[in-house]
Amino acid sequence: MNCSEVRDILQLYQDNELDADLTLRLQRHLEPCPACMNLLNDFMQLDVSFRESARAFSLQTEPLRLRIIDAIRPQSSRESLWRHFPAWMQVAAVVILALATAVAIFQRGGFFSDSESLFAAIASDHAAHCAENVTSGTLVDGREIQKPLALYAKSQRLPDLSSYGYTRPRARICIVKDQEFLHVVFYHNVTPPLSVFMRLHPTAAQRLQSTMIHQDQYTLNSFTKAGVDVLVVSALDEEKTAAIAQSISTQL
Amino acid sequence: MVEWKRTSQLESFEREVLIHLNTLLKAASRILQSTSEGEDVVQETFLRAWKHFDSFETGTRARAWLFRIMFNVVNARKRKESKIPQTPLDEDTDFEQGQSNVVIFDPLKQIEGQEILEATRQLSEEHRAVLWLVVVEEFSYRETAEILGLPIGTVMSRLHRSRRELRKLVLTRGMGGRAAEG
Numbered sequence: 399m400n401c402s403e404v405r406d407i408l409q410l411y412q413d414n415e416l417d418a419d420l421t422l423r424l425q426r427h428l429e430p431c432p433a434c435m436n437l438l439n440d441f442m443q444l445d446v447s448f449r450e451s452a453r454a455f456s457l458q459t460e461p462l463r464l465r466i467i468d469a470i471r472p473q474s475s476r477e478s479l480w481r482h483f484p485a486w487m488q489v490a491a492v493v494i495l496a497l498a499t500a501v502a503i504f505q506r507g508g509f510f511s512d513s514e515s516l517f518a519a520i521a522s523d524h525a526a527h528c529a530e531n532v533t534s535g536t537l538v539d540g541r542e543i544q545k546p547l548a549l550y551a552k553s554q555r556l557p558d559l560s561s562y563g564y565t566r567p568r569a570r571i572c573i574v575k576d577q578e579f580l581h582v583v584f585y586h587n588v589t590p591p592l593s594v595f596m597r598l599h600p601t602a603a604q605r606l607q608s609t610m611i612h613q614d615q616y617t618l619n620s621f622t623k624a625g626v627d628v629l630v631v632s633a634l635d636e637e638k639t640a641a642i643a644q645s646i647s648t649q650l
Numbered sequence: 651m652v653e654w655k656r657t658s659q660l661e662s663f664e665r666e667v668l669i670h671l672n673t674l675l676k677a678a679s680r681i682l683q684s685t686s687e688g689e690d691v692v693q694e695t696f697l698r699a700w701k702h703f704d705s706f707e708t709g710t711r712a713r714a715w716l717f718r719i720m721f722n723v724v725n726a727r728k729r730k731e732s733k734i735p736q737t738p739l740d741e742d743t744d745f746e747q748g749q750s751n752v753v754i755f756d757p758l759k760q761i762e763g764q765e766i767l768e769a770t771r772q773l774s775e776e777h778r779a780v781l782w783l784v785v786v787e788e789f790s791y792r793e794t795a796e797i798l799g800l801p802i803g804t805v806m807s808r809l810h811r812s813r814r815e816l817r818k819l820v821l822t823r824g825m826g827g828r829a830a831e832g
Contacts, residue, residue: 444766444816447766448786448816449785452782456672456676457676459671462692466696467660470663470697608668608669610672637711637713640666640713644665647665
């Protein structure tokens with residue numbers, strides 16, 4: 399294989415699209431050929447820089463998310479329900495709702511939690527508590543975990559992630575940005591540990607939005623189910639993290 | 651009962667589909683070079699996804715499905731609007747023309763990610779789309795071809811030209827036009 403032939407298929411090699419035979423032949427050419435090797439390194443470095451830069455840049459998504467949900471939520475069923483109540487009850491309901499909202503805003507200092515800074519703090523907490531030698535306050539016994547599980551996740555047992563290779567869960571109560579979570583770290587023989595943070599959201603207005611983001615070198619997936627907020631922090635790609643989050647959701 | 655079912659369906663939609671909002675918005679904003687247009691396209695994408703959510707199978711690849719819808723939305727908008735055609739990459743500006751144009755990679759050169767993002771502005775929208783799907787979203791050539799509704803050969807050739815052009819833009823910008831070495 400000569401340099402010209404190699405350059406024709408270098409991109410396929412870079413994207414793992416070559417068959418085994420061509421891969422081997424190309425690798426045999428690259429070993430003693432600094433020009434082609436350097437060209438490959440150039441393209442690979444461009445890809446890495448582009449990918450990391452693209453993933454690092456962030457946009458505000460909350461207003462758009464609310465517009466989408468508003469457009470989806472059926473207007474007609476809300477209106478027909480409202481019509482069943484007399485006018486004085488409708489006014490009373492609005493006043494009570496306004497008062498409750500004002501109390502929530504006053505107590506929390508804001509209607510929605512600061513998601514971005516929470517996610518950053520969650521990722522830091524994950525990094526800090528992953529090492530298996532961090533034992534202080536860790537719950538490993540099944541019976542010890544039951545009470546905090548019921549309290550923070552309305553559940554009787556920890557999620558089972560063994561089908562993904564994650565076992566040996568160690569749980570602890572963590573305070574992240576003044577909010578308490580049950581933090582469970584799962585360990586894997588090959589890939590870095592994975593964390594699941596769980597809590598009951600204080601009010602319906604303060605539930606976590608469902609999202610998937612990259613924070614530092616981690617993938618974070620957050621969702622809410624039946625009053626329980628869950629954040630999954632992993633070193634895996636989005637697809638695998640989403641699959642694990644879906645499994646957790648099914649088990650809650 | 652119907653109200654409960656719709657609420658439950660909305661929760662599933664948020665959990666399985668709407669979690670990809672950030673991913674799609676970043677892609678749309680960068681490919682279309684406009685955050686506001688990106689938001690319009692992404693909003694339409696998720697509304698269409700909701701409309702067809704009944705036929706979506708849980709556990710299948712929501713991200714690829716959403717990107718396919720998104721590019722259908724982009725193409726539909728293009729058909730409605732008249733656009734000035736992007737200038738395609740010129741074959742005659744091929745950076746590598748035989749051995750005499752081989753450039754030796756400088757390991758000390760730090761290629762800044764922001765430089766590369768800015769350089770992609772000079773590519774056409776079609777080339778940016780292929781580059782984003784393969785490099786950032788890490789879809790295979792086949793998946794990218796399905797998302798964009800293109801033959802695999804077209805995906806490969808656009809990707810090849812995009813990378814070549816980006817490398818030329820970044821190297822000549824940073825290195826002041828490196829001398830070619832044979």
